[in-house]
Amino acid sequence: MITSLAYFGVTSPNHKDWETFGPEILGCELVQPGADGAVRLRFDEMECRLTIHPGERNDVAYIGWTTTGEKDAEALAERVKAQGIAVHRATTEQAASRAVIGYFWFLDPAGFRQELIWGQLRPRTPFRPGRAMSGFRTGDQGLGHVVLGVPDVAESDRFYRDVLGFHLSDTVVDGPIHAHFYHVNGRHHSLAIARPPSGKSSFLHIMFEANSLDDVGTAMDLCEQHGVPMTRSLGVHTNDRMTSFYLHSPAEFRIEYGWGGLEVDDLWVPRYYDRTSAWGHHHLNKHLSHFLELGDAGSKA
Incomplete structure (x- = not known):
């Protein structure tokens, strides 16, 4: 029922830095910002796969998973509900902000916001990497x-x-x-x-x-x-x-x-x-921790 990782969203006080970091270092395409001023990045034919929302702290906002369609997403949502976990259906406006037709969302046992999506949108324009590169395996x-x-x-x-x-x-x-x-x-x-x-x-x-x-x-x-x-x-x-x-x-x-x-x-x-x-994969930059860990789970962005 889940077929791939669709997209990833975070919050960050440094969100504007991604306007150059995304295209110039990673090779993503910078696309139109979100309604909240979020930096949105494209990796392939999909409209957007990575979104960095403005926020007071660096945190995970959501993780989106492609499903085989609305019916199967709903079936998965029911299985999640059976675990005693609250499941919510996105409004039309919320779905549009993710460039999808619809999604269900919930907080998993570790507190991460997971989204079960269907209908990820493909714009008419082709993907244009932010720097010279062959593109991404997606x-x-x-x-x-x-x-x-x-x-x-x-x-x-x-x-x-x-x-x-x-x-x-x-x-x-x-x-x-x-x-x-x-x-x-x-x-x-x-x-x-x-x-x-x-x-x-x-x-x-x-x-x-x-x-x-x-x-x-x-x-x-x-x-x-x-x-x-x-x-x-x-x-x-x-x-x-x-x-x-x-x-x-x-x-x-x-x-x-x-x-x-x-x-x-x-x-x-x-x-x-x-x-x-x-x-x-040797450790570099000793001033950074052995594992870099980002925030607490469960942001509601």
Whole structure:
């Protein structure tokens, strides 16, 4: 029923910085701002996949998931309700602000606002990257992946799998890291959950996948030229084989910027690893914490 990561929204007092950071560093297309002055960024044929709303603090606002249609979104909403969780249907105006036909929203067990959407809009104009690049790997695989820090990994694992229908790709246990990775399409994982260092619900990172390794190298060069902190060096993950590096965004969360992620299929059997990376991904910028965690979950933007 859930087929991909549709979009991601945050609040930030530094939202205006994304007007240059998005196009010049990431390669997104800057599109018309939201009614609240939000910076809206385009990654592909969809109207908008990343929105940074003005706010007093850096926080997760919402995470949108594409479903197979209104009927299936409603069926998922009923399954969520059966867990004793309040579910709300977006108004026409709320749906329009997300550039979708409609959605249901709720707060998951860790407090993150999840949105089950249908009818994501495609404008007539083609996607134009903000800088020279080959574009992003999206399409049926969606925006990329999100990694959430959840206080009760077992509870969230049951919810995402048994209620929302995510499929386990693998599990990584490496020192303090205990993480589950889930797929809903050919992308190795669209969602991962981990026990956060703080013990509280927090946002750990979002991944964007470029269409070429050269795009990743260019992004690294641009980070150096513009003084954008890189938090992990270039490396390859053990599980999804993504070649990537991590950078610090103006909204105080990490972005994994990568290429070449592994694809899975319906016959995939979950695997288990004792290391997060096969090589690289060394910690950089020692003044930044081991894990950069973004705010508390559950913003109502």
